[in-house]
Amino acid sequence: MSSTPDLEQSRHLATALPGPRSQALAERQKAAVPAGVATTMPVYAARAAGGILEDVDGNRLIDLASGIAVTSVGAAHPRVVAAVQEQVAQFTHTSFMITPYEGYVAVAEQLDRTAPISGQTRTALFNSGAEAVENAVKVARSYTGKQAVAAFDHAYHGRTTLTMALTAKNMPYKHHFGPFAPEIYRVPGSYPLRDGLSGAEAAQHAISALEKQIGAENLAAVIMEPIQGEGGFIVPAEGFLPAVVEWCKANDVLFIADEVQSGVARTGSWFACEAEGVEPDLMTTAKGIAGGMPLSGVTGRAEVMDSVHPGGLGGTYGGNPVATAAALAVFEAIEDEDLLAKATRIEQVIREHFDQNADDRIAEVRGRGAMMAIELVEPGTREPDAALTAAVAAAVRATGVILLTCGTYGNVIRFLPPLTIGEDLLKEGLSEVTKALQSA
Structure with missing residues (x-):
């Protein structure tokens, strides 16, 4: 095709x-x-x-934009068009929380299969990248019983009240929109062109800030884009991400990989964190997942995702059937082509x-x-x-x-x-x- x-x-x-x-x-x-x-x-x-x-x-x-990394398979891929048309003719919405449907489950299975997370995983679906990030934070807080979340310099995680707090850049994303969500902290990351540090050196700076400014006993999660997007497509120095993730695992802190812009085949692997063998506890996806239809997901270790009480995750449109049909077609196109x-x-x-x-x-x-x-x-x-x-x-x-x-x-x-x-x-x-x- x-x-x-x-x-x-x-x-x-x-x-x-x-x-x-x-x-x-x-x-x-x-x-x-x-x-x-x-x-x-x-x-x-x-x-x-x-x-x-x-x-x-x-x-x-x-x-050269793909709607900001969204239409990775093209803006009107025949597989996606056909899948959307077929699903629209069947039904456009029931709300998965009311009467579920197979498409949601199939997309969750696909993300569980491709996510670079060992062992059993679970996936919940939402509508946008920011919504996925917010829910990943909710899950992390539920599982750990802790509240603080750390993000990095040059980060971008969205435009909602919580995700603006995680986002680093003032204009145009944060200016005049405060106050922001509490218990959000920012630490130095890795920007090799500008800091001149090796991955190990930059990681030590970040870990020192995490320990001194927050404390692992208060920290639910560290969130980072494996390649920072709006901040400048910054690729951290080799070894930075593994060192940070190792510290997180040693200190009962969850690591959230924000793959909203970098995920779903964009970087030459299913997810960007695979390049350094990084295994997150939670991972967010959106943008390229559904060929232009609004869809996002949070995938994580089963015991982490299952820590949330029934009814604690969801949303009226989350995992919309038309969007999940498009996503399944996107996965097929990526593999077949x-x-x-x-x-x-x-x-x-x-x-x-x-x-x-x-x-x-x-x-x-x-x-x-x-x-x-x-x-x-x-x-x-x-x-x-x-x-x-x-x-x-x-x-x-x-x-x-x-x-x-x-x-x-x-x-x-x-x-x-x-x-x-x-x-x-x-x-x-x-x-x-x-x-x-x-x-x-």
């Missing part, structure tokens, strides 16, 4: 961006949607498939491109699989260059390439293409980044 429905896989600009229909929709948006809901691209989507998004004016754009290998190949293409187009303003090319980034600095320094980053991103978008930035300092360009993108399209999009850098 082809992963690219009938949408020509080529970039084409029928108008300047934004086109007239997008401009008209933007005016309607201003009148109907609050300014706090901001958008990156000034175009309105009409269709998308493979590595292309087509807007309402007929412009075809190269997609060998998308883990395709994610690894995307990393090779990106690294080769920037090896061949070296620039002294690129301080680092980093990431794994189809979760890659470049960090931009002032030449000859490590000073973040947010202005250059914004200028390059704007120039690339104007050429018809969907591109995202991130980073605590606003100086990181990230690449999150669909795993189904054609290699020529990927290279074409990367070339526009290089051209924009050369012209900046």
Whole structure:
């Protein structure tokens, strides 16, 4: 089954961006949607498939964002489309807490099978990444009987009151939205480009802060993204994660791996924490799990997950049947089309491109699989260059390439293409980044 429905896989600009229909929709948006809901691209989507998004004016754009790592199998994969259509015709909702259905159980079984957690596991389903994180914290507190939770510098875990407290960056995520949830603590992580520390050294700094500022006897869980997302696609130094996890296990503290952005084949393995053999007690998933349908999960050791009393976990829409049908189709597509290998190949293409187009303003090319980034600095320094980053991103978008930035300092360009993108399209999009850098 082809992963690219009938949408020509080529970039084409029928108008300047934004086109007239997008401009008209933007005016309607201003009148109907609050300014706090901001958008990156000034175009309105009409269709998308493979590595292309087509807007309402007929412009075809190269997609290097995947809706923020969501449409990893493409935005209209035929398997997902067929599964959703079939399920919609049967029923759209019953609430699993009222009358359950097989799809929820099947997705839980799939996550239990692929999660890098030994022994028996259990999975509960929810709607969004932030909701999964909140429930992982609830489970950790229930199991341990402790309240404190520690997160790391540069972390991003969501926008709700609890997850904003876990998130490190003020603008735009936390500014003016306090007070935040209590018993949340922040400790130093590992940012090799900026701290210059080995994994063991960075872990010792983190563990010292955990012991001195919180105390293991008060700490329910430590939560971390194996590759930090909004903070800048930061890959911790080798050995950092295993050392932190080892300390957690030795001190009866649960380790929560936040795989919302990095999980479900994005990094070339099912989950990013597999790269260093890290075994979490709890793991959160969302984004790429259901091909664009809202779905998330918390997977954990059976005795941890079962510590919550009946009725303590759930939600009206959690594990919606249409979303679970989509998720099962996503799992099939990943396995049948060998998308883990395709994610690894995307990393090779990106690294080769920037090896061949070296620039002294690129301080680092980093990431794994189809979760890659470049960090931009002032030449000859490590000073973040947010202005250059914004200028390059704007120039690339104007050429018809969907591109995202991130980073605590606003100086990181990230690449999150669909795993189904054609290699020529990927290279074409990367070339526009290089051209924009050369012209900046």
